[in-house]
Amino acid sequence: QVQLVESGGGLVQAGGSLRLSCLASGRTFSRYIMGWFRQAPGKERDFVATISWGGATTSYARSVKGRFTISRDNAKNTVYLQMNSLKPEDTAVYYCAADPQSFITATVDEYDYWGQGTQVTVSS
Numbered sequence: 342q343v344q345l346v347e348s349g350g351g352l353v354q355a356g357g358s359l360r361l362s363c364l365a366s367g368r369t370f371s372r373y374i375m376g377w378f379r380q381a382p383g384k385e386r387d388f389v390a391t392i393s394w395g396g397a398t399t400s401y402a403r404s405v406k407g408r409f410t411i412s413r414d415n416a417k418n419t420v421y422l423q424m425n426s427l428k429p430e431d432t433a434v435y436y437c438a439a440d441p442q443s444f445i446t447a448t449v450d451e452y453d454y455w456g457q458g459t460q461v462t463v464s465s
Contacts, residue, residue, distance in 0.1 A: 343367045343454040345437045350459030353427055357463070361422040363437030363456060371395070371415040374445050376452055377422045379433035379461075386436065388447040390422060400445055405431075427463045434458040 349361040361377070376391040390401045390411035399411050410423040420437060438452035446452075 343370070343373065343439050345439060345454055345456035347435065347437050347456045347459040350435060350461045352462045352464065355427060355429055355463055355465050357427050358423070358425045359427065359461060361424070361435055361437075361459060361461075363420045363422075365418045365420070365437075365439060367418070369441070370418040370439075373439040373441050373454075374443075375411075375413060375420040376438040376440075376445075376447075377411060377420075378436045378438060378449060379431075380436065380458075381433040384433075386449050388449070389435070391445040391447060392420065393445050394443075398445055400447060402447070424461070427461075429463045429465045431461060432463050433461060435461050 344366040346364050377389040380386040392399045392411045396413050408426045413420040436458045437456040439454040440452045
């Protein structure tokens with residue numbers, strides 16, 4: 342069982358930056374792939390980024406590639422999402438997700454554990 346708690350959301354102007362953090366409970370954090378997803382009002386939950394156990398492999402949604410960076414610190418049981426050059430269309434609730442599988446995935450349904458989400462609002 343893994344519990345996830347996101348932090349770091351807030352209000353930022355377009356072009357600004359935020360860093361989201363997700364703290365995981367449990368002793369086997371290093372054996373979970375981790376992902377970030379986001380959901381805007383009235384829309385489905387969309388993939389943002391994912392990272393492998395050791396952090397060597399990552400994948401990004403086309404809309405954030407080159408602006409967002411996912412990373413993890415297994416000693417701290419934490420995964421991060423550095424968001425730069427933010428745009429109003431990045432406004433959403435951002436969710437951290439975890440799954441004990443070997444291969445990274447962008448599919449929402451393949452993640453077993455989810456945090457409560459943190460709001461990110463980008464003003465124009």
